[in-house]
Amino acid sequence: MTKFLVRRLALSIPVLLGILVVTFTLGRLIPGDPCLAQLGERATDEICDAFDKRYGLDQPIPVQFGYYIANVFRGDLGLSLSFQVPVTDLLAERLPTTIELTFAAIVFATIFGVPLGILSAYKHNTSVDVITMIFSNVGVSMPVFWLGIILIIIFSVWMPDVTLFGTPIEDTPFGFLVLPSGRPPSVRFDDRFYAVYNLVAEPSEVKPWMEFISRFTIFNAAITLNGDLFIEAFRHLILPAVAVGTIPLSIIARMTRSSLLESLNQDYVRTARAKGLRERTVVVGHAVRNAMLPVVTIIGLNFGFLISGAVLTETIFRLTGIGKTLFEAITARDYTVVQGVTLVTAIAFVFINLIVDITYGYLDPRVRLE
Numbered sequence: 001m002t003k004f005l006v007r008r009l010a011l012s013i014p015v016l017l018g019i020l021v022v023t024f025t026l027g028r029l030i031p032g033d034p035c036l037a038q039l040g041e042r043a044t045d046e047i048c049d050a051f052d053k054r055y056g057l058d059q060p061i062p063v064q065f066g067y068y069i070a071n072v073f074r075g076d077l078g079l080s081l082s083f084q085v086p087v088t089d090l091l092a093e094r095l096p097t098t099i100e101l102t103f104a105a106i107v108f109a110t111i112f113g114v115p116l117g118i119l120s121a122y123k124h125n126t127s128v129d130v131i132t133m134i135f136s137n138v139g140v141s142m143p144v145f146w147l148g149i150i151l152i153i154i155f156s157v158w159m160p161d162v163t164l165f166g167t168p169i170e171d172t173p174f175g176f177l178v179l180p181s182g183r184p185p186s187v188r189f190d191d192r193f194y195a196v197y198n199l200v201a202e203p204s205e206v207k208p209w210m211e212f213i214s215r216f217t218i219f220n221a222a223i224t225l226n227g228d229l230f231i232e233a234f235r236h237l238i239l240p241a242v243a244v245g246t247i248p249l250s251i252i253a254r255m256t257r258s259s260l261l262e263s264l265n266q267d268y269v270r271t272a273r274a275k276g277l278r279e280r281t282v283v284v285g286h287a288v289r290n291a292m293l294p295v296v297t298i299i300g301l302n303f304g305f306l307i308s309g310a311v312l313t314e315t316i317f318r319l320t321g322i323g324k325t326l327f328e329a330i331t332a333r334d335y336t337v338v339q340g341v342t343l344v345t346a347i348a349f350v351f352i353n354l355i356v357d358i359t360y361g362y363l364d365p366r367v368r369l370e
Contacts, residue, residue: 005354012350016343017069023342024068027335028061034081034333068339077343078336082329087340090325095344096215098321101313102306104237105245110299113249117256117295122283124261132253139250148243148316155179155239180236181317240317244310248302255298259291266290292363300356304349 034057035048052058056067071078077087120132159178162169170178214220218237221230263269264287272282311323322341329337 004357008350008354008357015350016346019346020069020072020339020343021065023339024065024335025061027333027338028064034335072343077340080329080334080337082332082334083337087336090337091322091340091344092212093215094320094325095322096212096217097319098307098310098314098323100216100218100237101240101244101310101319101321102303104241105306105310106248106299106303108241108245109249109252109302113252114256114295116249116253118260118283118288120253120257121260121264129257133257136250136253139246140254142246143312144243144247144310145312145316147246148240148313151239151243152181152316156181179239181239240310240313240319243316244306244313248299248306251302252295252298256291256295259294260287263287263291289363293360296356296359296363300352304345304352307345307348307352 035051049058056064059067068078075088077091079085080087080090083090116132116136120129123129155177156179160168160170164172164174169175217233218230221227221233264283266287269282269287272286273279307322310321311327313319314321314324322344325337326341328334329341
């Protein structure tokens, strides 16, 4: 296992370097001038020359890339042209929002998608199968921005006005159906936070890594035993997680169904049934485990895609995450932010693929990681 991990991590270095080369080159070759994008009508030749010199954009592309790589190895991703803050600080502030949304969406998609796929495969060619596949086709066809708006209208606008026997639904046991939309609450640097992380620093001495940790609202609310904050943050995360997780849910359900149908027709399943094993043991213990290999791949790919940012979902629900930041950086020709987000996304994909490969070895003993 150790050799496998070291080998995979070593092979990921040229992959990440190649991604940086392509991103860096394309960013400089596409039409558009960062100075004009930032200053608009105020941009003159003299101002733009000073702007390019300040950020090193007057140098040849290979020279710029050399300086950038040297800074990356020192942990410096550069200064944002549009936000005027270090890219590392920007990522520390906005990446946790995207990570929490991605985890919530993938958990939602997996918890519902896998059982639906198993049920559909086991009830093949029945009404249950048809209804499940119709649901999956509808889910994968709904635009995320449309679904997000519909969810907001139903649970945040209409639902508070609903009454049960003259009592607002918020004051009944069904009050959990009223869900907030918009930016979730954030963790404050209080005594509990410092006590958990064994920090002595004052709020004025907050470091980027501390800012990064503190942005994981649900995680920090749980470990600091802040129940009110945990519930509030969780409720704020439900609607965007459902909106962005519906398409992965549908894909996972369809992939699970297809893979499990193939496994149920294999000889080892017929042998297990002939030996008199219980149907649940045959399906769950034998067929499902072998059918999960492509499903794990799909889950990993969707996790990687979502970690790069859900632009529409973050915009609709007013979440300041990586997707929205990347969109703003592209429109502003902010090369350093685009490169920083791309690098983080590539690292996430490498890490996720590594976890997927390790999971293969657990699900199928024939897969030898060594």
